[in-house]
Amino acid sequence: MFAHTLPPSPFDHGDEASAIPPAAESPEAPVILVRDLSFSYGDSLVLEQVNLSVAPGEFVGLVGPNAGGKSTLLKLILGLLAPQAGQIRVLGQPPRLVTRRIGYVPQFPSFPRDFPISVEQVVAMGRLGIGPMLGWQRAADRNAARRALEEVEALDLARRRIGTLSGGQLQRVLLARALAGEAEILILDEPTANIDQRVENDIFDLLAVLNRRLTILLVSHDIAFISDYVSRVACLNRTLLYHGTDAVNAETIQQLYGGHVRLVAHRH
Numbered sequence: 001m002f003a004h005t006l007p008p009s010p011f012d013h014g015d016e017a018s019a020i021p022p023a024a025e026s027p028e029a030p031v032i033l034v035r036d037l038s039f040s041y042g043d044s045l046v047l048e049q050v051n052l053s054v055a056p057g058e059f060v061g062l063v064g065p066n067a068g069g070k071s072t073l074l075k076l077i078l079g080l081l082a083p084q085a086g087q088i089r090v091l092g093q094p095p096r097l098v099t100r101r102i103g104y105v106p107q108f109p110s111f112p113r114d115f116p117i118s119v120e121q122v123v124a125m126g127r128l129g130i131g132p133m134l135g136w137q138r139a140a141d142r143n144a145a146r147r148a149l150e151e152v153e154a155l156d157l158a159r160r161r162i163g164t165l166s167g168g169q170l171q172r173v174l175l176a177r178a179l180a181g182e183a184e185i186l187i188l189d190e191p192t193a194n195i196d197q198r199v200e201n202d203i204f205d206l207l208a209v210l211n212r213r214l215t216i217l218l219v220s221h222d223i224a225f226i227s228d229y230v231s232r233v234a235c236l237n238r239t240l241l242y243h244g245t246d247a248v249n250a251e252t253i254q255q256l257y258g259g260h261v262r263l264v265a266h267r268h
């Protein structure tokens, strides 16, 4: 695959020499493996000794207080940042070698909303770097974009200008962009932060369907809501405080948020 031919990055030296063997991919091997990971911005330690393993087919919800390091952990798993200590493997490889196989839905769209571009073109951006660079609007890319839009039930939006979409429609389109490549994993950062609850339910119903073929790691601020959908919740506040398979309990919340948040029953 194209991505495997990239030259080594200067960031990868520590990681390449890691203790984790270059795992042969087996159906049971962890899709995401984070081991003893620490990360600082300058003097500010944001992640400390984080360990996390995500198995194929899981839907893991990552929750935690503001500034707890959730987005930073995602960026490390995506290969956008390099670990200063510890290791990360995605599909058995250092993250930068498998970027094509990770679909990412960022917290905020990474393009201006008034950019004069159609939905179909935005989704086709998810194909950039795939295959020979013969122009970014090849028929194969257009077809993949349309298939992805169909999968998120948004094909009717294909010709709309991106700036005319509602928050929920935009999230579907960003999801389609993440799917348009060769995604085997979906990583989402607060995908429903700015949309109303009915639409939020629709997006999560869609994620539940996508989870039949994709492993999902999703950051959320709303433990109660996501606990109806995810197979597991991981709580991050600089270090991972909890990553069990049981329901999150009041003690976990107390530990995580210092008692400022209650776990409440969530009604749809």
Ligand SMILES: Nc1ncnc2c1ncn2[C@@H]1O[C@H](COP(=O)(O)OP(=O)(O)OP(=O)(O)O)[C@@H](O)[C@H]1O
Residues within 6 Å of the ligand: 041, 046, 064, 065, 066, 067, 068, 069, 070, 071, 072, 073
């Ligand atoms: N590029 C950066 N340079 C310096 N500090 C940063 C940078 N990005 C994030 N930080 C800091 O790192 C800490 C963790 O930020 P991060 O965005 O990972 O947390 P988060 O859990 O995603 O927060 P939120 O829930 O508010 O989005 C914060 O204190 C933040 O200010």
